[in-house]
Amino acid sequence: MLSAVLGGRTLQVIGRPDLPHSFTYVPDLAAAMVAVADRLRAEASQEGSDRVWHAPTAPPVTQAELAALFARAAGVEVPRVVGTPAALLTALGLVMPSMRELAETAYQFTAPFVLDSTRSQRDLGLRPTPLPDAAAATVAWWRARQA
Secondary structure: OHHHHHHOOOEEEEOOOOOOEOOOOHHHHHHHHHHHHHHHHHOOOOOOOOOOOOOOOOOOEOHHHHHHHHHHHHOOOOOOEEEEOHHHHHHHHOOOHHHHHHHHHHHHHOOOEOOOOHHHHHHHOOOOOOHHHHHHHHHHHHHHHHO
16 A cells, blocks of 8 residues: 555555545554453463454545555555455465465455454553554654665
8 A cells, every 4th residue: 555655656455445434553452462461471260361352443545545544654645456356366366375365355355344443442441543653653654664
């Protein structure tokens, strides 16, 4: 996504670009993993080790909105965002293994895909990084990588 946004190109995304989707910022995921590990280590009974823990995740946005957040963070024009139908990925997967793998995850982008991390946030004492802040940090990281 960043390559297209920063390059001023049309962004082609999986599925529909107008559906809400929960995106988790990787440092928030890492913080949750550390917090859960610390919590389980501190609990002698390991109670809760079979529980699903969700990383703190900001409210859902569409893929088009996420692209706009990246563009604003980078100070560039918001790109045109177009979707790739899941059926096309499935067809391409017949001859391209990488497309087959994408097709297997397309369900996440053909209907709303929303995660509620409220319980984990409360129990771990964590909060998601606001998406504009996450976008700015990600753009800075990307640009440093490209330098």
